[in-house]
Amino acid sequence: MPKKKVIKKTITKKKTKPVEVKEDLLLQPPRGMRDILPKDQPYWQQVRRVSEKAASDFGYRRIDLPVLEFSNLFSRGIGTGTDIVEKEMYSFSTKGGEKVSLRPEFTAGLVRSYVQNGMQVDPKPVKLYYIGPCYRYDRPQEGRFREFFQFGCEAFGEIDAILDAQMIQMAWRIVHQLGIKNASVSVNSIGCPVCRKQYRNLLVSYFESKRQKLCIDCKRRLETNPMRILDCKEDKCVQVSQNAPQSVDHLCDECRAHFKDLLEYLDELEIPFTIDPNLVRGLDYYTKTVFEIFAGSIEDGVKKNALGGGGRYDGLVKLIGGEDTPAIGFALGMDRLVNEMKKTGAKSYIPPQPKVFLAQLGSFAKRKSLKMFEALERAGIMVAESFGRGSLKSQLKIADRLGVELTLILGQKEAIDGTVILKEMASGTQEVINAAKIVDEVKKRLKK
Ligand code: AMP
Numbered sequence: 001m002p003k004k005k006v007i008k009k010t011i012t013k014k015k016t017k018p019v020e021v022k023e024d025l026l027l028q029p030p031r032g033m034r035d036i037l038p039k040d041q042p043y044w045q046q047v048r049r050v051s052e053k054a055a056s057d058f059g060y061r062r063i064d065l066p067v068l069e070f071s072n073l074f075s076r077g078i079g080t081g082t083d084i085v086e087k088e089m090y091s092f093s094t095k096g097g098e099k100v101s102l103r104p105e106f107t108a109g110l111v112r113s114y115v116q117n118g119m120q121v122d123p124k125p126v127k128l129y130y131i132g133p134c135y136r137y138d139r140p141q142e143g144r145f146r147e148f149f150q151f152g153c154e155a156f157g158e159i160d161a162i163l164d165a166q167m168i169q170m171a172w173r174i175v176h177q178l179g180i181k182n183a184s185v186s187v188n189s190i191g192c193p194v195c196r197k198q199y200r201n202l203l204v205s206y207f208e209s210k211r212q213k214l215c216i217d218c219k220r221r222l223e224t225n226p227m228r229i230l231d232c233k234e235d236k237c238v239q240v241s242q243n244a245p246q247s248v249d250h251l252c253d254e255c256r257a258h259f260k261d262l263l264e265y266l267d268e269l270e271i272p273f274t275i276d277p278n279l280v281r282g283l284d285y286y287t288k289t290v291f292e293i294f295a296g297s298i299e300d301g302v303k304k305n306a307l308g309g310g311g312r313y314d315g316l317v318k319l320i321g322g323e324d325t326p327a328i329g330f331a332l333g334m335d336r337l338v339n340e341m342k343k344t345g346a347k348s349y350i351p352p353q354p355k356v357f358l359a360q361l362g363s364f365a366k367r368k369s370l371k372m373f374e375a376l377e378r379a380g381i382m383v384a385e386s387f388g389r390g391s392l393k394s395q396l397k398i399a400d401r402l403g404v405e406l407t408l409i410l411g412q413k414e415a416i417d418g419t420v421i422l423k424e425m426a427s428g429t430q431e432v433i434n435a436a437k438i439v440d441e442v443k444k445r446l447k448k
Contacts, residue, residue: 032138032146042348043338048131049349050177051151051332055129058170060153063128065109067135071101077108077320079284081224088136102135107285107313107329108320110154115322124157131334143305143336152310152331156317159326161258164289164312165265171308171330172271175293178337179346183307186276187266187291188247189259190227193315195252196287200226202245210240230278246277258288285313289328295340307340308332354382355406355446357399361392362412369410372420372438379439381446399425406445408438 029035036044055062071091078085090102103109110128113119119126131151138144153170155163168185175183191199204226211219215234222229230241251259266273273291281290290311310330317325341348356376360369366387376383386398392409399407409421409430420438423430424445433441 030146032140032144034145034147040338042350043341044334045351046341046347046349047151047178047334047337051131051174052129054170054174054177055151055153058127058153058166060127060129060155063110063113063130064132065103065106065113065130067102067133068100069103069109069112071099073108073112073320074101074104077111077285077316078105079225081221082228082282082284084136084282086224088138090135090137104136105134105283106130106132106150106152106331107154107283107316110329111316111320111322111327114156115317115320119156120317120323120325125163126156127153128155129153143333143339145335149334150331151334152329154327154329156325156327158328159258159314161261161289162265164262164291164328165269167310167328167330168266168271168273168291169269171291171293171310171332174332175307175337178341180295180307180337180340180344182296182344184294184296185266185271185273185291186279186294187262187273187289188276188279189251189255189262189288190247190280190286190290190311191251191255192287195250195255196247199245199247199250202250203227203229206244207240213237213240225284227280228282230280231282241278244278247280248275248277255288262289281309281311285316285319286311287314288312291330293332295336295343305336306333307336352382354384354402355404356381356383356442357395357402357404357407358383358385358410359392359395359399359407360385360387360410361390362415365410365412365415368415368435372408372410372435375439376442379443381439381442406442408442410435 071089074089075085080086084104089104091099093099110130114126129152131149133147133149135147137146140146153167155167168187172183172185190196204222207214207222207226207229211222213236214222214229215232215237218229218232218234218237229237230244232238232241248259279290279292292306292309294306308331310328312326312328314326317323317327358369358373358376360366369385369387373383373385384399384402384404386395389395396407405425407423407425409423411421414420414432414435418435419432420435421430422433422441
């Protein structure tokens with residue numbers, strides 16, 4: 001249990017003496033949120049590097065968006081019948097009375113920005129990527145946090161299924177390059193508003209006939225978002241869903257051709273995928289292609305937490321107030337990627353290590369060493385130091401432990417003479433060098 005500290009707070013009551021109340025200060029963040037400590041950063045760094053490299057290779061440009069948006073952007077964009085909007089948003093009113101929410105995902109905000117900033121006139125497709133935290137007030141459990149991080153890409157203005165395939169290729173490549181080798185891709189098509197209307201009716205009458213077998217949430221979903229029942233993890237709902245009508249059997253000609261094209265492109269790319277008729281994704285805005293990437297195969301019978309997912313949302317730009325523009329995107333859950341990397345023993349990022357250690361002895365030398373450190377760093381030479389230590393022995397011990405190639409020793413005498421001792425660690429040889437020439441000398445030796 002974390003230690004509790006006690007702080008004192010003063011509340012002033014009208015015309016009475018101030019009352020002192022004690023309030024517990026919990027040494028922990030709010031539930032479902034956590035620190036990402038330095039020891040885990042190499043994994044996060046690796047996720048960021050690999051993802052951003054893929055984004056730039058595929059022509060995506062970075063965009064940063066506010067963490068807060070007006071709440072109705074999400075209720076309009078994501079849909080009022082979704083779990084996210086119904087139950088999981090962190091929403092509040094500001095002092096000025098504005099109703100705002102912490103973003104539960106990026107797409108709605110990104111579409112808002114796309115329309116607001118006139119990106120509709122840019123050459124198509126407009127390709128953007130983002131990276132940052134999202135917030136959902138869900139029950140925390142393994143792989144499910146209230147604050148979590150997403151990397152995602154969105155492309156506007158292209159209807160061709162080749163873009164859908166390319167997005168899956170990109171998400172797949174990132175997962176693979178992170179060393180997660182056991183991933184699998186699920187795809188489905190949930191049609192467009194035209195064919196989905198008919199499919200939705202079929203689905204509702206099917207689930208109506210099985211109503212008593214559904215969980216409480218799905219009984220509610222029958223009214224609000226019947227397609228979401230297909231996605232429910234409750235055993236009894238999974239059973240009922242197995243015989244439910246499938247969207248791919250009820251696509252209009254255009255959606256069927258689009259889906260067929262996508263599958264052909266995926267075959268061409270040799271990406272292993274399965275068609276999952278129960279994959280619907282939670283949000284209202286999806287049309288045609290939906291996909292998810294899982295760690296491990298789904299044939300195990302259990303659907304594990306998805307590493308990422310996405311889909312087409314051809315109606316959203318118009319819904320939010322822009323021109324009718326086809327669009328598609330995906331998001332990868334960075335927390336889950338990191339978790340999977342650790343589980344499978346995947347490599348994390350190894351930052352460049354310093355090859356030079358700068359040791360100092362005596363107060364004058366200590367002062368001089370600050371400048372020497374800067375000169376070396378400016379020349380692109382990574383230098384380690386332990387300026388706080390007084391003893392040369394303990395500094396050299398650190399240099400040894402770091403495995404540097406060269407140690408520079410700046411003693412009182414050298415500082416006065418304008419020299420520095422250069423020690424080659426492998427051979428143990430030492431030389432006195434003119435301090436003004438130390439940068440060139442170090443460069444020369446490191447090259448060797
Ligand atoms: P979604 O669009 O909701 O499927 O989210 C995309 C990805 O973000 C998911 O596949 C997860 O990897 C990740 N994700 C979503 N919600 C959470 C959460 N509460 N905690 C951690 N990761 C999440």
